[in-house]
Amino acid sequence: MLSRVADSLYWINRFVERAENISRFLEVSEAMSLDNPSSNAEPWLPLIDASGDRQLFDQSYPLRSPQDVRGFLLLDRNNPNSIVSCISNARENARQIRDVISTEMWEHINELFWSLQDGEVLWREPDLEQLRTIRRGCQLFYGITDVTLSRDHAWLFSRLGRLIERADKTSRILDVKYFLLLPDPSAVGGVLDELQWIALLRSAGAYQMYRQSVQQAISPTSVAHFLLLDPIFPRSVRFCVQEINDTLECIQHNSIPGSPDELECLRGQLVAKWSYVRIEPLINRGLHEAIDQLQNDLNQLHGLIHNNYFTTPALTPQDLSTISKDPSCSLS
Structure with a gap:
């Protein structure tokens, strides 16, 4: 393309x-x-x-x-x-x-x-x-x-842009609101306290799915876990990172023989980082620092995508119609 x-x-x-x-x-x-x-x-x-x-x-x-x-x-x-x-x-x-x-x-x-x-x-x-x-x-x-x-390079790059932006915005809204909403002990469990956490979930389009997944009182830890680490909610960081990895794998498989090592390495690190972490250690080590590192990783990923695909010589316009039909790239 x-x-x-x-x-x-x-x-x-x-x-x-x-x-x-x-x-x-x-x-x-x-x-x-x-x-x-x-x-x-x-x-x-x-x-x-x-x-x-x-x-x-x-x-x-x-x-x-x-x-x-x-x-x-x-x-x-x-x-x-x-x-x-x-x-x-x-x-x-x-x-x-x-x-x-x-x-x-x-x-x-x-x-x-x-x-x-x-x-x-x-x-x-x-x-x-x-x-x-x-x-x-x-x-x-x-x-x-x-x-x-069509499920070709056009769709893959469309999907890639959407997923990177989504991971970025979910993490940003959680980062800026999480610590603002941490109440003093006297406010925990109050009506306003719960409304504020509901508002955060709604800001991420996550309230209904959170309620279905977490059938207990809303807590800061459970909200952070859902928005960052839920494996099946389409706006969670973990879900987006996995889909970004799968999309890039299809792009690299179908366009450039010998995938760019640095890009492949970073996308693999992101998946490992967000698939095998628990929320309690993440919070204890510093939630803001973890999200800040995610922002840096997403920015670096964007830079590598730009350098590898948007500033390199074109392959051929026919790539749109000749993309491999490898079943492993049939993303939904």
Whole structure:
């Protein structure tokens, strides 16, 4: 596959996944604010931290109101990680490779883009339904991709971008909220305490599956375990890391003879690290440090993927149609 095509497919899905996560973060915070209205931005600032844009936000919005947080994450075109910026970038990447993606994929990302542009004035005070519309629009794009794109390199690089972004955002929202939510002993088990942990799970799209899996009272340890180490929840770090490894194995098997040693080594280390660890030792050694190392590993993995696939000479455009039909690469 042409390296620029692989690059675009990878980033389309990272941007859409990023927009979906931010819309869910905002949706959950908006719902919480209805029960606890405040003009103070402090409860909203973890959302800025989760996107990694605190410095830019503080420079742009010195008053730091809840409305500022909403505007920064949803509509601010100077914020490269706002929803508007992410969907715009996803659409631009899709426009450049319209001959590779399906017509349905292009039509949907284009419609999602224009829904934000046309209604920009209305979005300045978003309600829950508007945020749900964005989230569902992103999720619909995943579904359209999965049912209209052949299981070739295009699909593999699309999946790879989505999984790396998902692992990144799940770990970030847990990292910035976990220690903020650790209550003083007098608050443990209270209504507000439980609501806050439920909100964290909802921010990761994990509440219902957590309840089915963990049939006991919510605790910080069980929440951290589910979001980091659950083997079958599709947004947990462990699940994403395993799927990233499997996807890269298929890409390397089908495109470049003699897989890049450094990339193969790192993906193997990530799987081993997150498949054979227990949550209690992880917390005791330092949860923040473990997540920080994960962020570094994901950044390094992204760099290796970029160097190996997005900046190297193209193989042939025909790779899309001649990919090996090895059953081991039939990812679902």
